[in-house]
Structure formats: structure tokens, C-alpha cells
Amino acid sequence: MTLADLKRGDRVRIYAIEAAEHSVQRLMVMGLVEGAELECLGASLGGDPLEFLVQGSALSLRRADARHFRVTSTPAGDPN
Amino acid sequence: MARPATITVPVESLTVSRQVTIALVGNPNTGKSTVFNRLTGLRQKTANYPGVTVEKRVGKLTLKGSIFDLIDLPGIYSLSPNSTDERIAVDVLLGRVPGTPQPDLIVAVVDATRLYQGLYLLQQLAELDRPMLVALTMTDDAISKNIRIDIGALQEKLGGIPVCEIVATTGKGIGNLNSMIGEALSQKRSTDHSFWPELRQSARVIKEEAGDSPLTLVEIERAIIDEDPVAVRAIQGALGTAADSQLLAHRSALCGDDPPLAVEARARYGWIRSSLGELETKAPAPIRWGTKLIEWLNRPFPATVLFYGLMATIFQAVFAWATPLMDLIDAATSGLGVWLQSTLPPGILSSFLADGVIAGVGSVIIFLPQILILFLFIILMEDTGYLARTAFLMDRAMRAAGLSGQSVIPLISGFACAVPGIMATRVIPDRRDRIATIIAAPFMTCSARLPVYALLIAAFVPDSSVGFANLQGLVLFGLYMLGILGGVGTALLLKRSALRGPKPTFILALPEFHLPSLRTVLIKLLDRARVFLRRAGTVIFAVAVVVWALAYFPRSDSIEAQRLDAQSQAGTILEGDALAAESASIDNAAAAAQLAQSWLGRAGQWVEPVFEPLGWDWRISAAVIAGFPAREVVVAVLGTIYAVGAEADESSLADRLTSATWPDGRTVFTLPMVLGLLVFYAWCLQCAATLAVIKRETNTWRWPIFAWSYMTILGYLSALLIFQLGSG
Numbered sequence: 127m128t129l130a131d132l133k134r135g136d137r138v139r140i141y142a143i144e145a146a147e148h149s150v151q152r153l154m155v156m157g158l159v160e161g162a163e164l165e166c167l168g169a170s171l172g173g174d175p176l177e178f179l180v181q182g183s184a185l186s187l188r189r190a191d192a193r194h195f196r197v198t199s200t201p202a203g204d205p206n
Numbered sequence: 207m208a209r210p211a212t213i214t215v216p217v218e219s220l221t222v223s224r225q226v227t228i229a230l231v232g233n234p235n236t237g238k239s240t241v242f243n244r245l246t247g248l249r250q251k252t253a254n255y256p257g258v259t260v261e262k263r264v265g266k267l268t269l270k271g272s273i274f275d276l277i278d279l280p281g282i283y284s285l286s287p288n289s290t291d292e293r294i295a296v297d298v299l300l301g302r303v304p305g306t307p308q309p310d311l312i313v314a315v316v317d318a319t320r321l322y323q324g325l326y327l328l329q330q331l332a333e334l335d336r337p338m339l340v341a342l343t344m345t346d347d348a349i350s351k352n353i354r355i356d357i358g359a360l361q362e363k364l365g366g367i368p369v370c371e372i373v374a375t376t377g378k379g380i381g382n383l384n385s386m387i388g389e390a391l392s393q394k395r396s397t398d399h400s401f402w403p404e405l406r407q408s409a410r411v412i413k414e415e416a417g418d419s420p421l422t423l424v425e426i427e428r429a430i431i432d433e434d435p436v437a438v439r440a441i442q443g444a445l446g447t448a449a450d451s452q453l454l455a456h457r458s459a460l461c462g463d464d465p466p467l468a469v470e471a472r473a474r475y476g477w478i479r480s481s482l483g484e485l486e487t488k489a490p491a492p493i494r495w496g497t498k499l500i501e502w503l504n505r506p507f508p509a510t511v512l513f514y515g516l517m518a519t520i521f522q523a524v525f526a527w528a529t530p531l532m533d534l535i536d537a538a539t540s541g542l543g544v545w546l547q548s549t550l551p552p553g554i555l556s557s558f559l560a561d562g563v564i565a566g567v568g569s570v571i572i573f574l575p576q577i578l579i580l581f582l583f584i585i586l587m588e589d590t591g592y593l594a595r596t597a598f599l600m601d602r603a604m605r606a607a608g609l610s611g612q613s614v615i616p617l618i619s620g621f622a623c624a625v626p627g628i629m630a631t632r633v634i635p636d637r638r639d640r641i642a643t644i645i646a647a648p649f650m651t652c653s654a655r656l657p658v659y660a661l662l663i664a665a666f667v668p669d670s671s672v673g674f675a676n677l678q679g680l681v682l683f684g685l686y687m688l689g690i691l692g693g694v695g696t697a698l699l700l701k702r703s704a705l706r707g708p709k710p711t712f713i714l715a716l717p718e719f720h721l722p723s724l725r726t727v728l729i730k731l732l733d734r735a736r737v738f739l740r741r742a743g744t745v746i747f748a749v750a751v752v753v754w755a756l757a758y759f760p761r762s763d764s765i766e767a768q769r770l771d772a773q774s775q776a777g778t779i780l781e782g783d784a785l786a787a788e789s790a791s792i793d794n795a796a797a798a799a800q801l802a803q804s805w806l807g808r809a810g811q812w813v814e815p816v817f818e819p820l821g822w823d824w825r826i827s828a829a830v831i832a833g834f835p836a837r838e839v840v841v842a843v844l845g846t847i848y849a850v851g852a853e854a855d856e857s858s859l860a861d862r863l864t865s866a867t868w869p870d871g872r873t874v875f876t877l878p879m880v881l882g883l884l885v886f887y888a889w890c891l892q893c894a895a896t897l898a899v900i901k902r903e904t905n906t907w908r909w910p911i912f913a914w915s916y917m918t919i920l921g922y923l924s925a926l927l928i929f930q931l932g933s934g
Contacts (some may be wrong), residue, residue, distance in 0.1 A: 181322035
């Protein structure tokens, strides 16, 4: 499962990142690293870009970049 | 490579008492500008860094009688820049910008509710080993979100850097921040603290080999991680041919085959994740209206309705709310003109004041209320965080034009003025996307087009209703759409041809919705009013005076003699009301004849053949040409031309335009001609300030010349087509 497969309200933890693209590295500098927990806040008009909540910050990115982040589900209600 | 044995010291760095510079640094959307406004009040100015056009906001900060320069740097997430804006912030911090000294004190602004991201930049700033202070903002938000931050632990984790809690929106803690800035200026820091010791070790090895080179450890680190070109060149200068292999060796020892930036992010967030538990405690946050609102707004239907609803409200407000104020200004200026002409003896002084100054400048000042309402909406969208959200909402739509949602903010700012709109493109990382957005921005209907549209619409579009909407408002909306169409279409053409490139990415931190600070909104609005009035008082005043002089001189003695002759003849035949009417019409005819043989009249008639196919007479042609440096001038020029060529009365400029005729009696302002003129104004680039800013932002004359020729030809051909088809 990747970040691009989430629905509104899903809570996940990142466990692997394909970091070859520069846009992915920019997202890593903004806190999307292995071990980070986040919540999907939904998608924009037309289903793209997506919005996530990372440790209190809302961040938006396109599905094409989201596919590079592999994630596992964390129990709902788990404070991150 | 041989190094010079002596060092030349520039004269200015020998002066003993140098101005002390303090820099405000932080992530975007941390309330940095609010802190800046709190610390400096209204004592601030905006300039540009040399060579690039990143806006440099500098203010004066007074502490115990000494005055310091406070610089508000563009928001950054790290010392690895992705855009022009971020590059300048990093360069100032590294002391690389000529004319801007390396800051004597760094005040890092950190959002208490986003400590996780903020700590990344804090690590890198602390490693610069400069005097430093942390201003922890939004502490009231943190409390309401049940986040508790241990200030003592934070200071200790950062290696002893003092931390000050503030609430920038209310001003709480600002006094304390002031006194801490005073203490921190004399702070001695040589902790050589590093949060990624392996990287620092590599930098130290290179530094030792480089000998007495002035390179700092942080610059060497940026060379290893980002291949920062300035630092790499300096290392090549110091180490010669060995430099590249040295850097490569250290890079692969630290990062292996992984991208260095990714390795740095893992290392620094590793430290953050292990420290955060000691720094903050989080209880489950109560559900906040901001978060709930975002969730609701992310559903496609409410988002679409809100976006278009808001745009419609703005157009309605610009026309409806401003009317009473505009009527007031109109009554005041025309009343003043009539009073002057009846008080002063007729002649040159009376004409200069009434027809030149008051008719010219007054016809532009009348639009101040509309412009302020427009800016109020744009400032509110910016300060509530909605502007960033429109970028998120419109990303998909902008992709059709080959751009990303990041181009939406510059284009919406362009509705106020193309100049700030073009400057807002600096956040767009890709150069091709940025230039396409820069060329699209002048198409957006700016506040200077508003007077032209408003004048022509009020004069020629009936004030009637079409269903729910007002016809005048509808025409205005159509003109805005025309601007968007022209801009987006042009961007698409450019992205398909000269600016073809990889698909842009879209990464944006979305600020939470929050109530704007009244103080910040007022400061920004006053600034806009000041800029507008200054233009009206200088550029537009000067143009109005020049145009008046060109329209007034030379005076023909034979026309004046004929007028006196006709008046005395009328006096012998007629009397009472008939005499008054005849006398007024004689004066009018004489004024029109004088205008036609004035310098302006002759010049207008000379260029008339160029614009005649568009249905424009020489007066409109002259006004349009005078409007090339600044398009709102056209209204002032029309105001002056039609005032000089008319008797003094209280009829408005719109009425005078409606009754304008060709010499053979045909009406000048027919519907096809007015529509063509409106489209010409929608698409033509009549603004010297915009051309100058395009030149500065693209660093070449090619793009401003292209934009000007392209938009002028497009406007001319469209007006030609509409007039010819409509009249044929």
C-alpha cells in the first residue's frame, strides 16, 4: 500500500521510500520520512492532489509523488 | 592554485560602527511577518536584493536607544533551496548577498504547533554558530490543541540557544522578545554543536585541507549534500583538482548510493523523533473548527461552490459597495471644477486647474474605493489561509494549462496588480513554469483596468437585470473571464512550444484557516492606498498636466477672433435663454476647434489612420497612446480631453463620451467599437511597471519585449475583428 491508495480518515505509518526523485526528497525534508505517522485528510477537486496531516502540519502532494511512499495502517485513534 | 599573499579589505568593512543586522527566519506560515510587524510597527520599507528581485523587507527596531536593522527573510524549510525565494534567504544567512551584511543575530520563528517540522531548520540554523534566539509563536494555539512544550528542555537540546514564547497576533511576549534580542546580541556562541556529527566531521576534514580559506563548515556541508555551486567553486579554488574527488568520497562515505538529501532528512528527523518525546507532550486535541472546516471543504461540492461563490461576491462587492463612496468623490471633484471655473477669470489658469488637474487626477482617484475593496478581499484570502487552499483546489485544472496549482496564487494576486502577482511567482521552483506564469499574469484583470472597464460599462451598458444578475456586473465578469482565458491560453501555448519541459510537481504546506489579524490587514490595506494615491499624485498628475498642455496649446487667435465675432453677432439678434444657449454652443464649437488644432489634436489626427479601422477617433487614439506607460492614465486623458473640448458643466465623463461624434455627425462610441475597446484593454499590456518587473524577474529583455508585442498585437487584432464584424 502507498500513500496514493488512502481514503479520507486513514491513518498510516511510512516504512519505505523510493527517494530517487527530487520532489520526493523535498517531501522528506518536510517530514515525510520512514517512521512518520500521518492521516489522510482527503483529495482536491478531481481526486488529485491529496492532503495529509503530518505531526500537526497539513501538506498537499500529487498522487504521482505519493506512490513513492510505502505505508502500513496504524490503529485509528492512535495519537501521532 | 596559488593564493595572493595579501588580502584586500574593502573600505566599507573598515568602518568601526557598522549597522547591526538581525534576521527573522522560519518556515512559511509561521506568522513571521506578524512578528516583524509587531517588532517594527510602521517603520519598514520594501526594497530589492541586487540582481534578483526577491523583495527585501527591512524595518527598524529600537532597543534602549540603539536602532537595529531587522530583515524579514522569505520562509524556508531547510538550507537546501528549491526556488529563487528560498535561495535568497539561504544566501543572506551565509553572508553571500552584496549590500546585505551577514546577520549579527538570527531570530528563528518556530510554530509551537509544528515543532516537528520546525526543528529541522532549527538544527541547521544552530549549526551556523551565529548568535541566535528562538521565538516560539502560536503558543496560544498550542495550548488549545493540548500541546505542552518544555522550554527548558528545548533550550538544552539546542545547545543553550534561548527560547522566547510569544503570541504574535495579540502581541503577548513581544516585550520579553525585545529584551531577549538585546541580550542575545552580545551572546558568545562557539559551541560547534552538530546534530549530524558524521557530516560535521567530513566538513572539518575538508576545512583543514583548505587551509586559511574563509569557507565555513556549513558551506562545506552544503557542498557535500546539495553540491551548492558557490561552495563547490570555493572548495575547487582551495583544493584544486582534488576537490571533486574529495567531495565525492565524503558524499559516498556518508550516503552510500542514496540521494544525499534523503540521507540528511533521515538523519535529522531521526534526531527529532528521538528528542520530541522529551520536548513536548500531546494530549488528544479537541476537535477544532479549523480542522473540521478543512475536512468539509475538501469534499468536491462545497469546495467548488465556495470558490465560485467567493469570486462572484468579490465582483459584486467591487461594483455595489463602492458606489456611494464613488458618487461622493465624483460630486466633490466635479463641484470643485465648476466652482473654480466660476470663481477664476476664464483663461489659462482656470483651464489648467479645472481641466488639467481636477478633471485628470479626479477621474482616477474616484476609483480608490473599488481598488481598496478588491485589495481587502485579496488580503483577507491571503491572511485567512484561503489563498493557499485555492492553489490546492485548482491544481488539477491548472494541469490542463501545463502549470501547477502553484501558479494560481500569482494569477489571483494579478487581479489586484500584475507586479505583486509576477513577484509571487518566485515560489514556483521550475523556471519554465515560472516564466509561463509570469507571461500569463498581465492578462489578469488588474485594478488599473477597473477604471477603464467601469467608465465604459457605466456609459454604454444598460443598468438592467438579466435573470438574477445585473447586466453591468455580468459584462464585467465576462471581461475577467476574457483575461483568464487569454492568460491561461497563452501559458498553454508557451508550455507546448518555447517552454516545453517535464510536468511540474506540486508540493505545498496548507496553513490552517484562522481569523486574520485586523492590524496586519489594516497595515497592508493602508500600504495599497498609499501606493495608489502616490501614483495618482505623481505619474498620473504629471501625465494629466502634460496632456492638458498638449491639448491647450497652441491657442489659435483666428478661432478666438471668430468666436468673439459670433458672440457679438448673436448678442445683437437674440436675447434671454435663446442667447445663453446660442452663446454656449458657440463657445463649445470654438473649444472643439481649438482642441482639434492643438498639439495633441494634431498628433492624434496623425495616428488616427492606424486606429480608424478599430472605430477610434483621434481623441481615443491619443488617450490610448498616452496610456501605454500606465493604462489607468487613459481615463485621466479622456477626462482632460473631453473637459478641454467642452464647456464647464456638471455632466460626467460618461455622458460626454456618449455624445461624442465624428465630424460628419456619426456616433463615435457604437456598440462594436466599445466592445472592441474593452477587449483591447483586456488583452493589451499597457503598464511600464509590469514590463520592468518582467525584465527583473526573468533577467532578460526577451520576455518583456515578447509579452508587450504579443499582447499589443493580440489586443489590436481582436478590437479590429470585433469592430469590423460588428459594423459590417
